[in-house]
Amino acid sequence: MPTDNTAIPVAKPMESIKFDNLLINFTTEFQRVWSTKGSGAELASFWRPSPAPDLLPGYFPLGDLAASADSNISGQRVMAVVCEGDPQSNEPHQQKALSRPDDYEQIWKSSDSGSSGAIWRPIPPDGYVALGLVCSNGHDKPSLNAVRCVRTDLVIASNVGDLIWNDKGSGAKVDFSAWSITPPNAEEGEIYFAPGTFIGANSYDKPFTHAAAYSLRMQIPLQINPAPQLPVLTGFSAPQPLETPAATQTARLPWFAVEDNFMLPIERFSKSPYYHLARTDQYVLIGEGHNTDEKSKLLRWSAPRTLIDKLLQVFTRITSIEVKSAWPTRVSEAGHPVTYSARLTKSFTHTEKSFSGWVKSQAIDIAAIIPKNRMLAVYQLHSRYDLLREDGTQAAVSFTYADSDGLDFAEYPREDNEVCAPAPVTGLPTATDNAP
Known part of the structure; x- marks a missing residue:
């Protein structure tokens, strides 16, 4: 101080x-x-x-x-x-x-x-x-x-x-x-x-x-880049690993709206007048399967836990940034040279569509019926949030969001009227098994 x-x-x-x-x-x-x-x-x-x-x-x-x-x-x-x-x-x-x-x-x-x-x-x-x-x-x-x-x-x-x-x-x-x-x-x-x-x-x-x-x-200035495209299967082989994408959306926050444990409050004004909260979206492969049988087959997977509550709590505590709601008004004092209140957009935090990703952080079971002679890959969109200083160095821990209700799938060959989309289920084992 x-x-x-x-x-x-x-x-x-x-x-x-x-x-x-x-x-x-x-x-x-x-x-x-x-x-x-x-x-x-x-x-x-x-x-x-x-x-x-x-x-x-x-x-x-x-x-x-x-x-x-x-x-x-x-x-x-x-x-x-x-x-x-x-x-x-x-x-x-x-x-x-x-x-x-x-x-x-x-x-x-x-x-x-x-x-x-x-x-x-x-x-x-x-x-x-x-x-x-x-x-x-x-x-x-x-x-x-x-x-x-x-x-x-x-x-x-x-x-x-x-x-x-x-x-x-x-x-x-x-x-x-x-x-x-x-x-x-x-x-x-x-x-x-x-x-x-x-x-x-x-x-x-x-x-x-x-x-x-x-x-x-x-x-709050928001730079938006093209969103990642759902991968497309081109054959029966396993999907190729995805390249690390660039930031999809970046919110630019002024120095007084961010706490930084490595800088004095007014020092942020001169050394990092703006901070960049970058959201990087990426499709993560949850599971894939090739049905070589002559009848439909039920496959099951488990989507791992994404949001770690403690990481989000640590991020908020050391940066003062609230993700799910408005920052509480910060009264000017030694640690907060400017009295302010702030709130990110709902589209940036995903809360305009679903709030579940910030609440349901547990693993989920998934089941999908694959028609005969088909390949199916199940993806979940993950958003990683990173807080960067003006010089590009990381200012806090990172955390990841994923909507538990949002799953996407790619298939080969593509025939929409024959494939049943994957869906979250409860109480299912994670081992692969034939449908009864």
Whole structure:
């Protein structure tokens, strides 16, 4: 885990997350705007993201960061910054993803104390929302270029998280408390993540319905390659071994949505900004038989167990990735620099057709009736999942899925009206035997 004395240098920026015409990236560089030191309240400090212009030109903060301490957070914390991207729609009048606030509304100031600071709420134009509050050292309004507001369809309404700071003891005329933002559970194929900003309330109680809290959204990029084809029998000889295939589908996950025991949390940001969860599909031969008799014959096989529950549990524990459901919302802390929720697509995890492969991991018995003078091979589609870092190294244990209800067969010679498809059965021995 990182300590206050551990800074993670970022030599080059990660490839930006693209969501429609919005570009999202991250910075670990901050400028202190104001500290509560001398105000009479508990010590806190407020920081503005300051991405290096040569690394992230044109990127803006979405608000300031509130920290319940006064130590330097540069290199210790990470925060989202945004930039206007190229239009992604054919509509000639598509709205820009970002806009300057129209104005600011002061919601608190440290009057009658030994410190002079103020907190402001950006007033967004129609069709846009502000994702965080902005501070000033003094009581003057911040620049309208200090932050950007985001188009409403590019964000998701969120919940109020944990208390960061309140002004008890400051002597200010108006009460104030600062709170983190927690995104809701993500929908299929998306990730919702808090930008690292804070929201506020003019009381010490946790705000609920009247608090405007928002998180950023992104879709999980999915690269899809051609699926493997069921092998074809060309004679009565045993089927040839199948070649090891390439990945069939690959989900690209940002660094903050994956845990990696071999890297510090913010170190992942610089060394492996993206992780690749690759699904490799392959037809596995369960059994084959050649009926040389003059009558139909019953053959039986056993499909071995595929999914090992303990492997899947280990994978989830060390990576935080949930395969069968949404990740539980991960609250920002030392181990999770970004508060987020994520969910893979059902097609990627096979759960759009059947959930049984994630539940039934035991071996199954199979029986098939083969007509006379026929060759039959029974296959089951296996999907192996591998988590790879940006450099191609493996980041976790692999695991395999197979749908217990899904079997395919190839025959020679091919005559559909005479062959009975194989099916799972129970209570049958695995030895080959003639049909009665």
